Amino acid sequence: MKAVCWYGKGDIRVETVPEPKILNPRDAIIKVTLSAICGSDIHLYNGYIPTMHEGDILGHECMGEVVEVGTAVPNLRLGDRVVVPFTIACGQCFFCQRELWSLCDNSNPNAWMAEKVYGYSGSGLFGYSHMYGGYAGGQAEYIRVPFADVGPVKIPAGLRDEQVLFLSDIFPTGYMAAENCNIQRGDTVAVWGCGPVGQFAIRSAYMLGADHVIAIDRIPERLQMARTQHQATVLDYQEVDVSEALQDLTGGRGPDACIDAVGMEAHGTSIDALYDRAKMAMFLATDRLHALRQAIQACRKGGTVSIPGVYGGLLDKVPIGAAFAKGLTLKMGQTHVHKYLRPLLARIEQGEVDPAFVITHHLRLAEAPHGYEIFRDKKDNCIKIVLRP
Amino acid sequence: MAQHATTLPEQQTRTTAIRHPRNVGDLERGLSLVGGGALVLYGLRRSLGSLALMLGGGALIYRGLTGYCATYQALGVNTVHRDTGHGVALRSTITVHKPTSEVYQFWRHLENHPRFIQHLESVVSTDGKRSHWVAKAPLPAPVEWDADIVNERENALLSWRSLPGSDVDHTGTVRFRELPNGRGTEVRVRLEYAPPGGMVGVAVANLFKTLTEQQLKEDLRRFKQIIETGETPKTADYAKVSQGVSR
Numbered sequence: 001m002k003a004v005c006w007y008g009k010g011d012i013r014v015e016t017v018p019e020p021k022i023l024n025p026r027d028a029i030i031k032v033t034l035s036a037i038c039g040s041d042i043h044l045y046n047g048y049i050p051t052m053h054e055g056d057i058l059g060h061e062c063m064g065e066v067v068e069v070g071t072a073v074p075n076l077r078l079g080d081r082v083v084v085p086f087t088i089a090c091g092q093c094f095f096c097q098r099e100l101w102s103l104c105d106n107s108n109p110n111a112w113m114a115e116k117v118y119g120y121s122g123s124g125l126f127g128y129s130h131m132y133g134g135y136a137g138g139q140a141e142y143i144r145v146p147f148a149d150v151g152p153v154k155i156p157a158g159l160r161d162e163q164v165l166f167l168s169d170i171f172p173t174g175y176m177a178a179e180n181c182n183i184q185r186g187d188t189v190a191v192w193g194c195g196p197v198g199q200f201a202i203r204s205a206y207m208l209g210a211d212h213v214i215a216i217d218r219i220p221e222r223l224q225m226a227r228t229q230h231q232a233t234v235l236d237y238q239e240v241d242v243s244e245a246l247q248d249l250t251g252g253r254g255p256d257a258c259i260d261a262v263g264m265e266a267h268g269t270s271i272d273a274l275y276d277r278a279k280m281a282m283f284l285a286t287d288r289l290h291a292l293r294q295a296i297q298a299c300r301k302g303g304t305v306s307i308p309g310v311y312g313g314l315l316d317k318v319p320i321g322a323a324f325a326k327g328l329t330l331k332m333g334q335t336h337v338h339k340y341l342r343p344l345l346a347r348i349e350q351g352e353v354d355p356a357f358v359i360t361h362h363l364r365l366a367e368a369p370h371g372y373e374i375f376r377d378k379k380d381n382c383i384k385i386v387l388r389p
Numbered sequence: 390m391a392q393h394a395t396t397l398p399e400q401q402t403r404t405t406a407i408r409h410p411r412n413v414g415d416l417e418r419g420l421s422l423v424g425g426g427a428l429v430l431y432g433l434r435r436s437l438g439s440l441a442l443m444l445g446g447g448a449l450i451y452r453g454l455t456g457y458c459a460t461y462q463a464l465g466v467n468t469v470h471r472d473t474g475h476g477v478a479l480r481s482t483i484t485v486h487k488p489t490s491e492v493y494q495f496w497r498h499l500e501n502h503p504r505f506i507q508h509l510e511s512v513v514s515t516d517g518k519r520s521h522w523v524a525k526a527p528l529p530a531p532v533e534w535d536a537d538i539v540n541e542r543e544n545a546l547l548s549w550r551s552l553p554g555s556d557v558d559h560t561g562t563v564r565f566r567e568l569p570n571g572r573g574t575e576v577r578v579r580l581e582y583a584p585p586g587g588m589v590g591v592a593v594a595n596l597f598k599t600l601t602e603q604q605l606k607e608d609l610r611r612f613k614q615i616i617e618t619g620e621t622p623k624t625a626d627y628a629k630v631s632q633g634v635s636r
Contacts, residue, residue: 024620072619090618094486094573105486106614109622112603124622134624146622 174200
């Protein structure tokens with residue numbers, strides 16, 4: 001089959017690889033009908049994620065048709081159309097039972113690697129390094145899905161692939177970011193970063209009752225999407241002083257909640273070069289931590305800073321004093337996708353939201369290397385790319 | 390064995406920490422002295438460029454003489470309490486999200502052990518107390534032993550020891566503790582063994598202690614995964630697969 005493979009920094013190739021096989025009773029094989037390139041794939045593309053090996057298959061946003069099931073997947077039948085959550089979760093451990101699906105105890109076969117770096121390991125992830133399990137990703141013609149009896153959600157016939165694909169990651173990720181803000185009626189929420197996750201965070205903040213959402217970015221087409229799709233107030237941080245503007249827009253009180261949908265492109269911890277990577281992370285963090293610093297600084301007293309943006313290593317000069325002085329709540333982490341799949345699917349079915357709005361590019365799987373390039377460089381007004389095998 | 394069965398590991402550690410400021414075990418101290426001496430001698434026989442060797446050797450000798458290692462201090466490692474008269478002691482603990490009776494029964498059914506202990510080929514219970522254990526290749530000769538359960542309290546504790554003259558002379562205890570409010574079962578394992586090859590074997594085992602304690606941890610993780618999910622997570626080595634080598 002054809003698959004998008006990682007070969008190093010800036011080196012993505014579409015290769016012919018063997019098709020996946022069932023390895024465990026709770027596995028299923030999915031014939032992929034649509035996948036997407038995620039902002040966090042760009043961290044891999046730029047070589048910031050340790051424990052990637054040459055030939056690793058990328059992609060953690062995908063959907064398709066069930067073509068094979070193991071002996072312990074009673075819920076799925078051949079031909080079922082499903083969306084696959086990017087986090088792999090068993091459904092039975094202490095964490096899954098508490099709806100902390102992305103912290104599943106049992107899905108990362110390389111948990112020891114993450115334990116060396118983080119103390120404990122989160123769940124396995126598709127196509128996202130060996131530290132997260134070394135699972136083959138979904139930018140391919142077929143994907144093996146472990147714990148298929150609890151992960152994939154079946155899609156009703158009336159919905160197009162483009163409408164439901166983003167249940168795999170970015171819609172739940174944006175939604176959880178907004179949910180973490182504990183939004184009350186009348187609240188103002190500021191969102192840093194108007195990439196795909198930022199777009200869904202803005203939409204979700206409105207869905208959860210925010211009165212006013214302020215979106216911050218510098219890319220014109222992303223600001224425009226925030227304005228036209230969600231009627232957000234937009235701030236171009238290259239043109240205005242964000243802190244001043246936020247104070248002004250909130251009558252001097254500050255936003256009730258701030259969402260950092262930017263993250264840091266520096267996963268500076270690795271098994272083999274922990275020290276070097278940590279140093280690297282710190283240098284980059286000094287550069288790229290700006291959004292989080294600004295969010296903490298701008299947030300009103302007693303407010304919440306919610307972080308869906310990915311951080312991997314050590315952060316330098318986090319204004320923890322400001323967070324303490326203002327009694328802030330900080331919430332973060334990988335998305336508990338399983339928890340949101342069905343409620344968000346229901347919202348799509350009811351026509352409350354059509355996630356396809358975020359798609360700017362439809363490409364063939366074979367064009368993935370070009371897709372990675374334009375997405376990374378924000379060329380051609382690229383916001384979100386979907387890939388069809 | 391009875392002593393180990395009645396003293397909690399934490400208590401042992403605490404007592405040791407008060408009486409000895411050392412953090413390097415006796416055997417490792419001996420090895421440090423020998424290795425450090427060798428480095429210094431080797432350094433002396435060569436030119437100035439080997440200053441680093443001599444410094445390293447000196448540090449090892451210091452470590453051997455005092456039983457104190459700054460690196461261990463920084464890393465929070467202490468190997469003093471691990472040396473015992475018996476050989477090498479390993480311990481690990483894990484919490485399984487299932488009722489204690491279920492967890493206990495899975496362990497008590499000794500034939501289950503090769504499913505989660507990587508170095509085991511097979512276990513056969515020969516009667517209620519005795520069992521026959523076979524280790525997995527790639528050992529040069531088959532390694533097998535018989536073991537007796539010496540203490541058993543249902544849903545609480547299981548202790549066993551290999552019969553005298555076994556290839557792998559060892560004792561082990563596993564404790565089970567029901568956690569409150571359906572939070573599962575804490576499983577605490579302590580193994581003590583004298584590996585084949587006498588003192589040399591012990592020395593080698595000591596050097597690789599981190600590795601073996603990690604192995605015990607991975608064995609317990611598989612134990613938990615099988616009980617909780619019915620399987621252990623696997624990934625195909627697709628980087629190799631894509632080069633035509635299938636696993």
